[in-house]
Amino acid sequence: MLLDDIWRKLDLEEEIGIPLPSPENGSKVVFTTRSKYVCGRMGPHDMEVGKLDPENAWELFRQKVRGTTIDSDPEIFELAEKICGKCQGLPLALNVIGETMACKTSVREWQCAIDDLDSSADDYPEVKDEILKILKLSYDDLKDKTVQQCFQYCALFPSHISKDMLVEFWISEGIIDGRGNRERAINQGHRIIGDLISACLLMPVDTPFLEEVTMHDVVRKMALWVASNFGKEEENFIVKIGAGLHQMPTVRDWNVVRKMSLVYNDIQDISISPECPNLTTLFLPKNNLENISGIFFLSMPKLVILDLSSNQKLTKLPEEVSNLVSLRYFDLSRTSLENLPVGFGKLIQLRYLDLTSVRTLKSISVISSLVNIEMLLLQYTNLVSLELIEDIKLLKNLKGLGVTLCFNDVVVLKRLLSIPSLASCIQHIDLERILAKDAPLQFENAMASLRTIMIDRGNISDVMEHTRYGHRSTCFQNLSTVRIINVRGIQDLSWLLFAPNLTFLLVTGPSRELQEIISREKVSGILNEESSIVPFRKLHTIYLKWLLGLKSICWERLELPSLKRMEIRKCPKLKKLPFSKERAYNFDLHTDNEERFEWEDEATQD
Structure with a gap:
């Protein structure tokens, strides 16, 4: 029996009157559905039908x-x-x-x-009636209005978007209530992403660095059609991605515009003065912006999200940006701003500020006025100093912090990590040319919060005292990404065992000192039969390059159950891999010469 396009679990015996399939009766039931949730409830044998090549x-x-x-x-x-x-x-x-x-x-x-x-694809009756309306059944099946709003919002993005960023936008927009417990709101956002993937309205993307999702172009058309009240209010959502625009688009009625996405265009100058009483989201990244007139921001009272990132010729903002009294999310990353406007401190509703890779900024002392800031990203800037740390310390609502410390500024690092309220907020830390030969770096107060660590050049002895390895409290529980680039002094990376959620590891030289990834001498005492530690259980990507002294990844076999890609280049002393050759068939293994390796013999291990 073939059941086509079912939307809920069916009881085959009671509702349809057919016996359950079994080896005895030899019957089979095949069904199609757009919901992975229905698949899960109907039985274990499912096969996903993907798009055509x-x-x-x-x-x-x-x-x-x-x-x-x-x-x-x-x-x-x-x-x-x-x-x-x-x-x-x-x-x-x-x-x-x-x-x-x-x-x-x-x-x-x-x-x-x-x-x-x-x-306007829906101008075609066939497209509207035979594609959009059919796809809308999946949208209607979401039922929950919050999930439906989240789905519509996904139509604003050009291709891939990280799950974390998508949730940040939903919280900033107020679609998800983030006023109470922020972690609970983030969890709700990721649950909604799961619902949309289960309904086949979003698709997961397999990338090395981030967990990302994407939306099929035809599904995006349906989302925009729904958001425009089924074509009746086309200017509700204005989405012109990669449309070759050289200026702001012509809009018949700015009063009705609620969301606008103009990503990947060539807009250089904005000098219009639109009345935008209902605009809440404005995306302008990856244009060629050089000038934004102050009159542009005079009438946007409800704007909560503004993204001007990746406009590398943008050197200043108009003072009128202080008129954006509702702004909660402001992305200025990868611009060339030299100063923040004097009135920037008036943006007291601001929760999320991204200044990543803005190396031209000389000061952000105004930051202490932004009393509601929850997330502050300052990676790849020259801003973090002892003075700035004292300003950031005043931000009582801060929950997430990203910093770069460079040129042997260990004093600043120690001061930052010595303030528990700040250290516990650090999610992303990049250390460039740090010198710490005499003692390991100590992330004690930041262990639980850290998500990404990059150590670029410099000379360090270790990342944590190996005498702490036996302590139950020792855990980088949220750490997912580690990059160690051309670092001298360090001989092993055994501390990574205490990052149970690590997904991405890059270690590259040239380096002659690193000899082991996991040191038998340091950890064999805690990796015993009674240990609950499963090394690298979530790790899906490993890059090991130009490690001239590396002899071992691990002295015993590793299961690496999540591994998808391993690349080993220019590691001449590494002769043995900690898994069998058969195991390597299950992931992408790239080496200089696979034949030179010995393999862990699984048969002798059992």
């Missing part, structure tokens, strides 16, 4: 267009390939759009179709 997608599209139209003109052939590409392998879209184009015989008709698909 480019070759099969093109074949299906050609079948639906029929005739010789595509082959009759090289220009039409090229346009057809573009339209097929916009369907991104989704059979539903390939079927409907292919059939729609079957009667189009001129180049201009095909070009017009591309323009329409880029702007």
Whole structure:
């Protein structure tokens, strides 16, 4: 029996009247659903049907267009390939759009179709009735209005977005209530992402650094269609991503605009003065901004999210930015700002400020006025000093901090880590050219909060005292990413055993001193049969390069259950890998010469 497109668990015997499949009766039931939740409740044997690969997608599209139209003109052939590409392998879209184009015989008709698909695809009755309305069933099945709002918001992003950032936007927008327990709000956000993935409205992306999701272009069209009240209010969400804009888009009625995303354009100057009483989110990253007139910010009373990141020619902000009294999230990363406006301190609702990679800023002493700041990111800047630490110490609501310390500024590092209220907020720390040869770095007060550590150049003896290895309190419980680049002095990385959620590890030289990743001498006493420590159980990516003294990753076999990619280059003394050759078939292993390695013999270990 085949059951197509089911939306809830079905009791086969009671509701349909058929016996449960069993080896005795030999019957089989096959069902299709768009919900992974339904799959889970109906039984264990599920198979995900993915999108078509480019070759099969093109074949299906050609079948639906029929005739010789595509082959009759090289220009039409090229346009057809573009339209097929916009369907991104989704059979539903390939079927409907292919059939729609079957009667189009001129180049201009095909070009017009591309323009329409880029702007208002729902102008095509076939697209609206046979694609958007069908996909909307998955949206309707979400039922929870908060989840539906979160889904609509996903349509503002060009491609991949990290799960953490997506949750930050939802909290800043107020879709998720973040006024109480912030961790609870973050957990709710990740649960919602799981719901959207389960409903096949978002897709997880496998990347080395971050946990990311993406949205299929056709699903994005449906999200924008829903957000525009099914095409009746098109300017609710204005999304023009990579549209080649050289200036702000023409808008008929700024009063109705609630969200605007203009990512990946070439806007250089903004000098308009729009009345935007309902605008809450404005994305302008990755343009070519050089100047923003103060009049632009005069009437945006509800703006809570402003992203101006990756505009490297932007050197100043107008004083009128202080008019954004509702602003909660401000991303200025990877710009060239030289100063913050005098009135910046008036943004007292600001919760999230990102100044990552703004090396041109000379001072942010105004930071002490931003009394509600919860997340402050200062990585790859030259700002962190003893004076700034005293200002940051005044931020009583601070919950997350990212810093870079460089040029042997151990005094500043020690001061930062000596203040428990600040150290417990550090989520991201980058140490450049730090000198700590006489004693290990001590992250004692920051262990629980750290998520990423980068140590770039410098000379250090270790990251923590190995005498602490037996203490139950010793744990980097949230640490997920570690990068160690051209660091001298360190001989092993045994402390990584106490990062149970580590997912990404990069260690690169040139280095002659690093001899082991896990030192038998240091940890064999705690890695025994009674130990609950499973080394690197969540690690999915390892890069080991130019480690000229490295002899061992681990003296005994590692299970590495989550490993997806391992790359080992220029490690001439490393002769043995801590897993069997059969195990290596389950992940991507890249080496200079795989034949030179010995493999851990699993048979002798059992």
